[in-house]
Amino acid sequence: MTQIREIKRRIKSIENTSKVTHAMELVSAAKMRKAQEKTVSSRPYTSALHQMIIELRPETHKNLHRLLKENSSPNQLVILITSDRGFVGGLNLNLAREAIKMTNKNTKFIVVGKKALSFAVKMGADVIAGFQSEEKPFIDLARTIAKMAVDAFTKAEVSGVYLIYSKFESTIKQVPTVQKLLPITLTGAEAGIETEEVPQMLFEPSADRIIERLLPHHVLTHIYQILLESKASEHSARMVAMKNATDAASDLVDDLTLTYNQARQESITKELLDIITAQAVFE
């Protein structure tokens, strides 16, 4: 009897847990849809801006802008972006792994998200600023981070600024990504534009002024975009993790129900056996 009661108790508790995970799944799904939409719809702007900078390459390289100039500081700045809360599967773990690869004693950190902060503290890393990812609107957060990064870079305190975040690809796929933010590099496949004939361009009011506005804006937009990407990744990962948890719970309940029925049948059979034996004795 005690075994039967025990199984029943476990079924009940698992059912309760699955109710919670199911609710979280639904909430995440709603948030995910919103975050994904935002991320995807702001991508054209970010990439168009990037494209524009690439096309202005001949102009930006004439006299090197301060955000393009490399410096010889031994330090590097890593901006690590994770979620505030857990239940997101391996998302934050993968990011932490990337961060460890990047880290040496000259690495400074700006962390966004509680998980990133506790990771950095555990690592004993040099954290110059920590933010929670939901304390203020993304655009303000991006502005603050951009200013810190640009300041540190132009004062030659760091020679490179890197971003570590999970790029949102689809609901079931988020890729931990390391990207170089500063100095702004326009190399690799993008450099192919160099071989093309670059048409003469007019600048109004002046090339310097445009570039002076364009490059910092690019940095800001870039950070804003990856904050959106991270959010979309977080909610997607949580949705999937919670869905898996709910499925696993219902499998477990099925299993346990089977065991429960077996145990119950067993005890009934035993009782019957007892009754029949007793009757046989009286006859």
Place this chain on the structure above:
Amino acid sequence: MLHLQIITPEKTVFDDEVDQVSLPTENGQITILPHHVALVTSIKPGELILKKHSKEELLAAGFGFAQITKDNVKVLVDLAAPEEELEEKAIEEAKKAAEVALAQKHTLSEEEYATAAANLQKALAQLRIKRRRRRI
């Protein structure tokens, strides 16, 4: 024909052929016709007018950049709202909020001040569009 793209961080507002387009640039309003010389310019809050088959469309623009190459015009702005989408009430509120923020000048950091000033400019540009049209 010109191919005009207007892109904001929220969405692609416009992506189609037009006959001509007027942009509010830092140096004043300029009108782009087909075969314009390659040009990069910065946009300030004001009105963006596009013409197609002698039909005019009016948009409120925020801060941003425009790149003109051959017959392509790419406008990247932080705000581009068609006239009919502008809501006077919301804009009034934005304007007031910006003014309140600016009034506390000494407590603001440099960036916060710049942001508030930019918001105020954008709100004013939108209001101008809304009100001017009503009078006609």
